[in-house]
Amino acid sequence: MIADSVDAAQFAARLEVVAEFAARRLAAVVGTNMTIAVAWGATVEAVSRHLIFSPTRGARVVQLNGSASASASNILNAGQLLDRFARAFSASAHHFPAPAFFDSATTREAMWQERSIQRVLGIRRNADVALFSVGALDNDVPDHLYRSGYLDAVDLQELRRDGIVGHIGSVFLRADGTSDGIAINRRSTGMPLSELRSVRTRILVASGPAKTAAVLAALRAGAATDLVLDEITAQALLDA
Numbered sequence: 147m148i149a150d151s152v153d154a155a156q157f158a159a160r161l162e163v164v165a166e167f168a169a170r171r172l173a174a175v176v177g178t179n180m181t182i183a184v185a186w187g188a189t190v191e192a193v194s195r196h197l198i199f200s201p202t203r204g205a206r207v208v209q210l211n212g213s214a215s216a217s218a219s220n221i222l223n224a225g226q227l228l229d230r231f232a233r234a235f236s237a238s239a240h241h242f243p244a245p246a247f248f249d250s251a252t253t254r255e256a257m258w259q260e261r262s263i264q265r266v267l268g269i270r271r272n273a274d275v276a277l278f279s280v281g282a283l284d285n286d287v288p289d290h291l292y293r294s295g296y297l298d299a300v301d302l303q304e305l306r307r308d309g310i311v312g313h314i315g316s317v318f319l320r321a322d323g324t325s326d327g328i329a330i331n332r333r334s335t336g337m338p339l340s341e342l343r344s345v346r347t348r349i350l351v352a353s354g355p356a357k358t359a360a361v362l363a364a365l366r367a368g369a370a371t372d373l374v375l376d377e378i379t380a381q382a383l384l385d386a
Contacts, residue, residue, distance in 0.1 A: 160376040161353040165192035168351040168374040172277055173197070175347050176235055179204040180274040183337065184231050185315040186213055186224035189279035189351050194227055197234035205237035208269045210278060211315040212244035212335035231277075242266050244335045246296045246316045251332035270337060275347045280360035282312045301330060312360025314342070314350075314369055321359060323366030343368050350374070355382035362386055 172193070176182060184190060184207055213224035225241050232239035243262055248254040257263055283305070296316075297305075308328055310318045317336035318328050325331055325339050342348060350370035352361050355378055362383060364370055375383070 157354055160378065161189065161192050162196075164351060164353040164374055164376050165189070166196040168193045168277070168349060169196035169198060171349060171372060171374060172275070173200045173234075175275055175349075176200060176202060176205065178202050181206045181208060181269060181272055182231065182235070182237070183208050183210045183270050183273035183276040183345065184228060185210040185276075185278035186227050187279055187281065189353065190277060191227055193277065193351060194230040194234075197231065199234055201236040203236075205235045206240060206269060207232040207235065207237045208240040208266060208273065209242035210270065210276065210337055211317075212242045212246050240266055240269050242270075242335065246335060247330065247333045248335070249333070254333055254335070271341060273345045275349070276337075276342060276345045277349045277351070278315050279351050280312045280314055280357055280364050282357045282360040283310075297330075304330065311363050312357070314339070314364055314367075317342075319360070319363040319367060321363050321366075323363050323368070325367065339367050339369060347371055352379055355379050358382040358386055 172182075180202070182205065186209070207228055209224060209228050228239050228241060231237070243266070244257060248257065258267070283302075305318060308318075309320050310328065311321045312319055313336070315336040316334045317325055317331055317339060318334075319325050320328075348370050349372040350361065350364055351374045353376045357379060361373075361375070361379070365373070
């Protein structure tokens with residue numbers, strides 16, 4: 147799906163057009179007793195502002211990845227964002243009480259044994275629809291994961307050394323779409339790509355040619371069934 151934004155030269159305007167298209171697509175696929183996994187970030191927040199009230203019965207909205215960060219007081223509130231989606235579909239909201247990344251893989255393994263975490267992971271694992279964007283190191287709109295204290299300078303150096311081009315819900319990807327063997331992913335609360343690919347409808351929303359490499363990696367990974375882009379980004383993808 148390509149949003150017509152030829153006359154919207156500025157990124158913010160393009161993003162709003164794309165977000166509106168994505169909100170329409172989401173409303174078209176969500177139904178009774180479905181589970182929607184929602185990532186957080188600037189693009190998904192834009193989608194949330196265009197949500198169409200589409201009441202359902204028995205639907206659930208679950209947070210795709212953790213978000214808590216001690217130094218990120220000025221970023222989007224992932225909990226409020228999730229609640230916005232839940233209200234749009236008269237669904238129950240299931241928050242992920244965890245940071246985007248743990249300090250170590252060992253800590254994540256221990257936390258994964260907690261009942262509250264296992265409950266959310268179980269809901270996420272059974273999602274029918276996933277809505278997400280991709281984060282890129284260089285982008286017209288700063289990616290919150292990179293710029294709000296979730297990762298330090300050493301982490302960023304490691305990402306560049308490993309040839310990372312972006313992330314989906316705090317799971318990092320190389321240009322060829324692979325995510326295995328990336329050390330930071332072992333600390334991530336994001337949905338593993340193997341699980342994400344099992345979700346029936348996977349809507350990737352992106353705006354801005356700076357995201358081209360990350361979108362291409364996501365497609366190579368088989369992460370998306372539905373792609374919502376602006377025309378400039380779509381052309382950049384075709385030219386890549």
